[in-house]
Amino acid sequence: MVHSKVVIIGSGPAAHTAAIYLSRAELKPVMYEGMLAGGTAAGGQLTTTTDIENFPGFPKGIGGGELMDDMRKQSERFGTEIITETISRVDLSQRPFKLWKEWSDGENDEPAHTADAVIIATGANARRLDLPGESQYWQNGISACAVCDGAVPIFRNKPLYVIGGGDSAAEEAMFLTKYGSHVVVLVRKDKLRASKAMAKRLLANPKVTVRFNTVATQVLGEEGPRGLMTHLKLKNVVSGEEETVDANGLFYAVGHDPATALFKGQVELDSEQYIVTQPGTSYTSVPGVFAAGDVQDKRYRQAITSAGSGCIAALEAEKFLAEHEDSEETPAAATEAGQSKIEPAAAEQNGQAAKEKPTDSAAPEYRQNPLL
Numbered sequence: 001m002v003h004s005k006v007v008i009i010g011s012g013p014a015a016h017t018a019a020i021y022l023s024r025a026e027l028k029p030v031m032y033e034g035m036l037a038g039g040t041a042a043g044g045q046l047t048t049t050t051d052i053e054n055f056p057g058f059p060k061g062i063g064g065g066e067l068m069d070d071m072r073k074q075s076e077r078f079g080t081e082i083i084t085e086t087i088s089r090v091d092l093s094q095r096p097f098k099l100w101k102e103w104s105d106g107e108n109d110e111p112a113h114t115a116d117a118v119i120i121a122t123g124a125n126a127r128r129l130d131l132p133g134e135s136q137y138w139q140n141g142i143s144a145c146a147v148c149d150g151a152v153p154i155f156r157n158k159p160l161y162v163i164g165g166g167d168s169a170a171e172e173a174m175f176l177t178k179y180g181s182h183v184v185v186l187v188r189k190d191k192l193r194a195s196k197a198m199a200k201r202l203l204a205n206p207k208v209t210v211r212f213n214t215v216a217t218q219v220l221g222e223e224g225p226r227g228l229m230t231h232l233k234l235k236n237v238v239s240g241e242e243e244t245v246d247a248n249g250l251f252y253a254v255g256h257d258p259a260t261a262l263f264k265g266q267v268e269l270d271s272e273q274y275i276v277t278q279p280g281t282s283y284t285s286v287p288g289v290f291a292a293g294d295v296q297d298k299r300y301r302q303a304i305t306s307a308g309s310g311c312i313a314a315l316e317a318e319k320f321l322a323e324h325e326d327s328e329e330t331p332a333a334a335t336e337a338g339q340s341k342i343e344p345a346a347a348e349q350n351g352q353a354a355k356e357k358p359t360d361s362a363a364p365e366y367r368q369n370p371l372l
């Protein structure tokens with residue numbers, strides 16, 4: 001069993017940003033990046049898409065896979081140990097926290113890792129509908145993120161469809177009116193689930209049509225691996241009537257599944273299974289356990305907001321670890337050592353006497369962080 005100060009679970013922008021900060025602070029983080037965890041490759045959701053045009057620093061855009069490869073290299077460059085395994089069981093009831101890997105997580109198995117702090121950055125997966133044609137035209141007309149993909153040329157001045165009846169669907173549809181010739185919202189039921197105000201705005205938008213009692217049954221389009229979707233088959237669930245319509249974009253707004261099953265009952269989750277964090281922080285209900293990225297954010301769900309929250313989690317984990325070390329030092333020992341915060345081993349390595357007065361330069365780098 002291996003012990004680390006901090007373990008990161010996940011491998012998207014949140015996890016890698018946390019890893020970059022923690023490794024630069026010499027905390028030697030270990031990242032479990034997952035082995036097709038939840039069906040997504042290590043690197044997270046961006047590995048499933050092509051061009052990212054809204055991540056700052058890339059004026060010409062960058063491929064999702066390329067961006068995540070670069071983040072991985074940056075994490076490794078500063079000393080993050082990356083393990084390509086999925087964490088399938090955790091015990092967060094006491095420190096050190098215990099983590100088990102997939103396939104060796106039985107009752108009698110030793111944990112693979114223990115850690116003083118854990119950062120959860122396991123993301124959330126957009127729900128799909130498994131429509132015929134869906135896998136062929138995924139990212140070739142079908143998307144689960146209007147804000148991410150709406151501006152790409154294939155949708156400009158074209159008829160676009162949104163599936164869903166909640167606030168997200170309404171927001172996505174109104175956002176898409178900037179790009180499409182017209183936006184149709186397909187609602188399975190005879191009313192919207194969106195808030196009253198949102199529903200009112202949606203129904204009043206001249207570029208939007210809401211079709212109630214209507215579902216998509218098939219996506220049709222060009223042949224070949226890069227072929228784009230061109231049509232959609234629809235069905236009225238009341239009359240049973242079917243039709244085929246021109247459609248160059250189809251946006252799913254049917255919810256996300258945060259990857260939190262293994263944390264259930266251990267950290268507080270909300271009714272939609274997202275990890276609850278204190279607003280503006282990465283603090284979960286368990287001291288020492290931090291959450292970052294889409295796993296705790298059902299509103300923005302962007303690469304850059306995930307990266308930002310990964311930074312917050314790293315700084316808060318650093319602070320936690322520093323305070324945790326302080327509280328473990330006995331007051332008497334601290335006084336005898338001249339209030340030194342230097343660990344004995346570190347002091348020995350530096351050839352310093354334990355009673356020597358501490359200096360900023362002798363403190364580990366993460367203790368010098370002016371934010372802490």
Ligand SMILES: Cc1cc2nc3c(=O)[nH]c(=O)nc-3n(C[C@H](O)[C@H](O)[C@H](O)COP(=O)(O)OP(=O)(O)OC[C@H]3O[C@@H](n4cnc5c(N)ncnc54)[C@H](O)[C@@H]3O)c2cc1C
Pocket residue numbers: 009010011012013014015032033034035036037038040041042043044045046048049051052053054055085086087088121122123124125126143144145148149259262292293294295301302303304306307
């Ligand atoms: C098709 C698509 C296109 C998108 N385009 C854009 C865009 O253009 N711009 C933008 O800003 N955003 C875009 N997004 C949204 C963006 O991808 C997400 O907001 C972002 O990736 C979330 O990052 P994250 O770090 O929270 O985790 P994720 O990217 O969700 O990654 C988490 C990863 O952690 C790993 N993992 C999960 N569970 C475990 C476990 N138990 N053990 C070990 N590892 C585990 C898995 O590999 C998982 O995928 C897009 C999303 C999709 C689906």
